[in-house]
Amino acid sequence: MRNLTLPLALLLALALLLALALPGQAAQARPAPDQPMDTRLLQRTDLDYRFSRLLIDSADGQRHYQLWIGRPNGAPPKSGYPVVWMLDGNAAVGALDADLLRDLARGKAPLLVAIGYRTPLRIERTARTYDYTPNRPGVAEQTDPLTGLPSGGADEFLDLLRNRLRPAVAAKAPLNLQEQTLWGHSYGGLLVLHALLTRPAEFAHYAAASPSLWWTDIRPGAGFKQRMNGNKADLLLMRGTAEPGNPRGPSNGEPDRLIRQLAGELSDIPGLAVDYQTFDGMGHGETLSASLRRVLQGQNR
Numbered sequence: 001m002r003n004l005t006l007p008l009a010l011l012l013a014l015a016l017l018l019a020l021a022l023p024g025q026a027a028q029a030r031p032a033p034d035q036p037m038d039t040r041l042l043q044r045t046d047l048d049y050r051f052s053r054l055l056i057d058s059a060d061g062q063r064h065y066q067l068w069i070g071r072p073n074g075a076p077p078k079s080g081y082p083v084v085w086m087l088d089g090n091a092a093v094g095a096l097d098a099d100l101l102r103d104l105a106r107g108k109a110p111l112l113v114a115i116g117y118r119t120p121l122r123i124e125r126t127a128r129t130y131d132y133t134p135n136r137p138g139v140a141e142q143t144d145p146l147t148g149l150p151s152g153g154a155d156e157f158l159d160l161l162r163n164r165l166r167p168a169v170a171a172k173a174p175l176n177l178q179e180q181t182l183w184g185h186s187y188g189g190l191l192v193l194h195a196l197l198t199r200p201a202e203f204a205h206y207a208a209a210s211p212s213l214w215w216t217d218i219r220p221g222a223g224f225k226q227r228m229n230g231n232k233a234d235l236l237l238m239r240g241t242a243e244p245g246n247p248r249g250p251s252n253g254e255p256d257r258l259i260r261q262l263a264g265e266l267s268d269i270p271g272l273a274v275d276y277q278t279f280d281g282m283g284h285g286e287t288l289s290a291s292l293r294r295v296l297q298g299q300n301r
Helices: 008-021 023-028 089-094 098-105 125-132 154-170 187-198 224-228 257-267 286-300
Strands: 049-057 064-072 081-086 111-117 175-185 205-209 233-240 272-279
Touching: 049 098, 049 154, 064 089, 064 098, 064 154, 081 286, 089 111, 089 286, 098 286, 111 154, 125 154, 125 187, 154 175, 154 187, 175 187, 175 286, 187 205, 187 224, 205 286, 233 257, 233 286, 257 272, 272 286
Parallel strands: 081 111, 081 175, 175 205, 205 233, 233 272
Antiparallel strands: 049 064, 064 111
16 A cells, blocks of 8 residues: 655645635734744844843742843933833743834833743743633633633732832832833733723723733723722723634634724723724734834834
8 A cells, every 4th residue: 555644844835835825814823832932132232222031930839930121221211211011021022123122212212021931932821821811700610711721810910010020120220100001912912901990000001902802801890980090091902903803713804893892982981091003914913013013112102
């Protein structure tokens, strides 16, 4: 009988041809779970920012964080640095480049804090699933319905950010506590929205890219206006037009209806300014870099 096993090189070539033939589906593909973190920027010494690393563990010792702190060259502003807190920090570092850092340094020059995990991988799925997801009401066992990983640690993570991460960063550089931005993508975008709805005075600027609105009913409750309590904040919602509304659903080439509905409801809240931006033709994975660049470029506007 003839051996029907194809050589590995031929299989890879066929897979590449299939991806090129189906660009819409290829754009939806998630990064490989074992994709390594891109650390090339951190190894350079000719940048307008200098990076240092900070290691912190969760209170229960189950999650291990590495924070990459990007500090612009030169003296800090008298009021302290505006800060951009970037979730999925390992991936966020890979979205930066020398030109972007040069432009930032010529403007307001924010301090960049990439909250990553102590792994060589671009995405650490187990820890981020727990950290970035709120509890789902009425569910006895809080696990990710897609992966079965433990979930529901959003409030615990936000407490960690406020009580431990922020003071640790402040010990290394002066911070302007009135000019802080929280950016996140996907589950990170979900966490940004949860932070806004539960702690609207914690940050001045909230930037949620491709938030996982399918996770639970993310809407301003009756007490949100009271929690705003005269404070002012702004929210930037972002989404690619080729993204599905649900990871198990098809892409229909249109932004998710739920995000527009949420933007409309939040726009009615006094003190909260809401903007919604789409990225034409982009799928879910592509919006991570695009949304972060949009937020950072907006620092100098």
